[in-house]
Amino acid sequence: MKEVPSSDLGRFEMVFADSGAALEAAWEAGLSRSARILTRSPALHLREDVATVLLDERKRVSDAALDAFYFSIQDFIADCHRALRRDPDLSGLAILVARELSVWHQRIVNASLLLDEDFEAPRLVLDVEIEGHAGMRSLRAPWSRLLAPNADARRFEVRLPRTAPAGSEPKAESLWRRYRVRGLAHALWRLAERGWSRLPAHWGRRRLYYVRDSEIVRDVGVRFALRGYRVVRLSLPFSEEVAEGESGALAERALGRLGERLNDRLAGIVPRGAVAPLLDMLREAVAGAFRAYHGTLAALEARNWPPSRPERTLVLTNHPNGGAALALADHGGRRGFVFAGVQHGVTVELVDRPQNLCNLENALCDHALLLSPKAAELLEQSPFRREGSCVAVVGEMRDVRRAGGWRRAARRRQRRGRIIYTQMLGRVGHVFNGAIYQNDFENHVLERRLVREVFACCAHHIVFKPYPAGRYTDADPILDLVQATRNVSLEPTGADLRFLLSDYDGVITVGASSTLMWCLGSDLPVIYVDPLASGHRLSDEVREVFRAGVFYFDARAPDFLPRLATFLNQPMARIADGWEEKARVRQELRAHYFGAIGIPPGREGQRWLARQRIGFGAVERRCGATAEPAPAPAARRASADIPGSAGS
Numbered sequence: 001m002k003e004v005p006s007s008d009l010g011r012f013e014m015v016f017a018d019s020g021a022a023l024e025a026a027w028e029a030g031l032s033r034s035a036r037i038l039t040r041s042p043a044l045h046l047r048e049d050v051a052t053v054l055l056d057e058r059k060r061v062s063d064a065a066l067d068a069f070y071f072s073i074q075d076f077i078a079d080c081h082r083a084l085r086r087d088p089d090l091s092g093l094a095i096l097v098a099r100e101l102s103v104w105h106q107r108i109v110n111a112s113l114l115l116d117e118d119f120e121a122p123r124l125v126l127d128v129e130i131e132g133h134a135g136m137r138s139l140r141a142p143w144s145r146l147l148a149p150n151a152d153a154r155r156f157e158v159r160l161p162r163t164a165p166a167g168s169e170p171k172a173e174s175l176w177r178r179y180r181v182r183g184l185a186h187a188l189w190r191l192a193e194r195g196w197s198r199l200p201a202h203w204g205r206r207r208l209y210y211v212r213d214s215e216i217v218r219d220v221g222v223r224f225a226l227r228g229y230r231v232v233r234l235s236l237p238f239s240e241e242v243a244e245g246e247s248g249a250l251a252e253r254a255l256g257r258l259g260e261r262l263n264d265r266l267a268g269i270v271p272r273g274a275v276a277p278l279l280d281m282l283r284e285a286v287a288g289a290f291r292a293y294h295g296t297l298a299a300l301e302a303r304n305w306p307p308s309r310p311e312r313t314l315v316l317t318n319h320p321n322g323g324a325a326l327a328l329a330d331h332g333g334r335r336g337f338v339f340a341g342v343q344h345g346v347t348v349e350l351v352d353r354p355q356n357l358c359n360l361e362n363a364l365c366d367h368a369l370l371l372s373p374k375a376a377e378l379l380e381q382s383p384f385r386r387e388g389s390c391v392a393v394v395g396e397m398r399d400v401r402r403a404g405g406w407r408r409a410a411r412r413r414q415r416r417g418r419i420i421y422t423q424m425l426g427r428v429g430h431v432f433n434g435a436i437y438q439n440d441f442e443n444h445v446l447e448r449r450l451v452r453e454v455f456a457c458c459a460h461h462i463v464f465k466p467y468p469a470g471r472y473t474d475a476d477p478i479l480d481l482v483q484a485t486r487n488v489s490l491e492p493t494g495a496d497l498r499f500l501l502s503d504y505d506g507v508i509t510v511g512a513s514s515t516l517m518w519c520l521g522s523d524l525p526v527i528y529v530d531p532l533a534s535g536h537r538l539s540d541e542v543r544e545v546f547r548a549g550v551f552y553f554d555a556r557a558p559d560f561l562p563r564l565a566t567f568l569n570q571p572m573a574r575i576a577d578g579w580e581e582k583a584r585v586r587q588e589l590r591a592h593y594f595g596a597i598g599i600p601p602g603r604e605g606q607r608w609l610a611r612q613r614i615g616f617g618a619v620e621r622r623c624g625a626t627a628e629p630a631p632a633p634a635a636r637r638a639s640a641d642i643p644g645s646a647g648s
Contacts, residue, residue, distance in 0.1 A: 001144045004124065004154035006030050012124035012154070016143040018429070019473040020044055022126045022158040029156070031124070040113075042427065042444040043474035055113045056439045061269060066112065066437040067534045069269060073355040073435055076265060077101050078383045080258050081358070090254055092330070095384055096289040096323055097254050098358040104282045105355075105435035110142050111270040111278060112437075119273030123153040128473055130162050139473060141430050145281065149273050160473060173499045181402050181498050182215075185602060189218040192225035196232065204230025206312040211236055211325070214318035215397040216342045216369055219602030220609065221316060227606075234315065236324040239295030240302060247294060251287035255279065292323030300331045313337035314609060319344040320364040329364050329386070338612050341365035342605075345514035349374040349593045352539040355434050357382045362389040367612055369394050369605045371595035392608040396595030400521030403498040417460040417505060417572045422467075422497060422519070423447075424510035425531060425555075426478075429471030436535030440471075443532065446555065447478050453561050455488045459569045462487060463504070468494035505572055510555075511536035517594050520550070520586070525579040527551045527567070542593065545633050549586035551578070588633030 004012075009030040017023050018041040027033055037052045039045055045052045061069075077098050084094035125143045147153045178186075196204065208229040210217055225231050255262065262282070266275050299305075306313040315328065320341040332339040341361030348354035349372060360375075361368035363384040368391040370376050376393050379385060425447045427440045455462040464482045482490050491500070497515065501507065501522040509519050510529040513536070519526045528550050530537050538546060546552045553564050567575075591597055 001148050001153055001155045004156050012122055015124045017126040019128050021160050021473055022128050025158045026126055026156055040440050041472045042441045043477045045441055046477055054441055059113045060115055061112050070435055070535050071353050073105055077358055083257055095363050097286055100285040100289055102358055106432045109432040109435050109437050110430055111146050111274040114271050116271045119150045125155045127155050127157045129157055129159045131159055146274050146277050148277050181399055185219050185222045188222045192231045196230045207308055209234040209315045211317035214342055214344055215399045216601055217316050217318050220605035223602050223606035240298035242294045247287045247290040250290050251283050254286055255283055289323040293327045296324040296327035310336040315339045318342045325364050339365055340367035342369045343371050346517045346594055347513055350512035350538055350542050358384040362386050362391055372593055374593045394601040394604040395599030396597055400517055403501050403518050403522045419460050419506040420463045420465055420504045421508040422465050422515055426467040427471045434535055436533050438533045451481055451485055454565045456485045463489050463491050465491040512538055520590055525575050530554045545589050549582050549589040592633050
């Protein structure tokens with residue numbers, strides 16, 4: 001899209017903008033103050049001096065249609081994956097296309113907010129560039145790209161100084177607090193990594209490489225390090241230059257085979273003008289994934305990597321992702337070293353019809369370390385599972401069990417009546433993760449009512465912890481309300497929640513995500529809110545167990561706010577007693593969906609991986625036994641003595 005000169009700004013009557021600072025800069029440059037501003041930003045929509053049009057209120061499709069679109073993603077991507085697997089030249093790369101299709105659906109949701117007239121009439125797009133932070137994609141809307149076919153559309157770029165979103169400033173935790181949560185394994189891991197880096201490169205016959213670390217990677221890695229493995233950080237991709245045309249031609253071939261499916265997928269959801277830009281974006285993404293695969297594979301083969309004996313080499317990574325990871329997996333299968341992915345979060349186990357199975361660990365890896373029996377069940381049944389792959393269940397992360405647990409006795413002796421609210425209702429901006437549509441302004445209105453009608457009247461002090469990720473350049477307008485409301489205070493930094501939980505007597509969390517795992521691990525009373533957005537809500541199976549195992553509330557229920565207010569106005573001791581009554585169900589819930597308690601994950605993972613031997617030139621892979629999925633915990637009736645505890 002062409003840049004517009006300042007002298008031409010005055011002719012635009014409709015402007016896409018999500019930044020108040022960028023809009024004010026455009027006004028100074030000549031944009032008319034009477035221009036209508038098309039936005040998703042709650043902060044901008046609430047300004048009285050701006051004539052705004054909320055994009056969510058004028059979208060071409062209904063919320064029900066977007067929900068149906070979300071729930072059909074899994075079947076659509078699986079169908080595309082099967083079609084590409086039938087092509088010998090694309091079979092091995094089909095999983096990369098599936099992953100790009102998953103991300104592509106986020107852009108489709110963006111395009112669904114556009115109308116046909118946006119591709120025919122003059123439109124101006126205010127793009128924001130953050131100084132010194134060109135990669136801040138979460139703040140950059142896709143309108144310039146999507147509206148490219150409109151010959152009368154222009155963009156105006158505004159450079160803004162880099163500022164951290166409120167609530168995201170890092171906070172340095174004390175060594176003692178970090179030790180209490182992370183434990184000795186974290187210190188040993190860093191010591192092993194730094195110690196080996198100071199020794200000659202040829203030392204160490206057995207080697208553990210890691211791409212991205214995590215709690216499980218560290219726990220397993222320390223076990224190997226104590227057995228003499230050299231610990232080495234592996235940076236991917238380290239790639240050779242490959243022919244641009246080859247990746248592009250393969251991408252064209254892949255999209256050609258899927259052509260009718262892709263067009264049918266877009267029909268009725270996006271305007272006709274958005275089809276070509278969306279297909280171009282998908283083509284570029286697929287070609288980039290193919291290029292990363294071929295370049296990394298060429299580099300691995302050219303260097304005859306790994307340098308030591310392959311059967312003594314192990315590669316671990318948290319969340320294997322992209323063409324470089326697939327190249328490493330394929331190269332490992334040929335050379336005979338173990339490449340294992342480690343589960344990095346809990347979401348698909350909890351939500352209704354999860355859409356991210358193509359992003360799970362054994363879609364790219366021959367070996368996967370998982371937290372729970374439910375995760376193993378999903379991966380075993382996944383249509384994207386890598387052929388011949390095997391998984392092991394290693395149990396709940398030790399860090400999760402330590403988060404808050406060391407202060408349990410102190411809390412029983414003296415309850416201070418402080419509850420932390422972890423913001424998840426906040427703003428998604430243009431990052432529709434998983435293609436889950438959310439209305440930011442609708443979320444803001446609900447959260448505003450939550451602060452005014454529930455937290456302000458609560459018998460206990462509420463600490464509001466903002467979501468740290470930036471989605472707009474403007475501050476979240478809910479923060480001003482929080483600071484002006486009695487009985488509510490603001491956690492002003494982007495401190496990691498796991499280090500804060502031990503300071504509170506209860507936690508309120510919203511939506512099915514890994515945040516919930518940390519909250520449950522702390523053993524604080526958890527008030528769980530099932531959110532408005534369909535993609536973040538619990539499945540029917542999980543919801544029944546949650547009703548019995550935690551304090552469950554449904555944001556869609558008409559009496560949600562008064563019931564939550566009634567519950568929070570109980571004495572803290574009564575809430576704690578009700579929490580203890582749910583302990584048996586909750587233990588089963590955690591074991592099945594979040595990871596069995598009491599299993600040392602580092603030990604289990606190290607022993608299982610040590611048994612995996614892919615001898616160079618071997619015909620048969622010997623995978624250790626995969627844990628049998630345990631039956632889902634039976635839901636029990638919630639305590640009738642705890643008002644509002646069972647939800648509606």
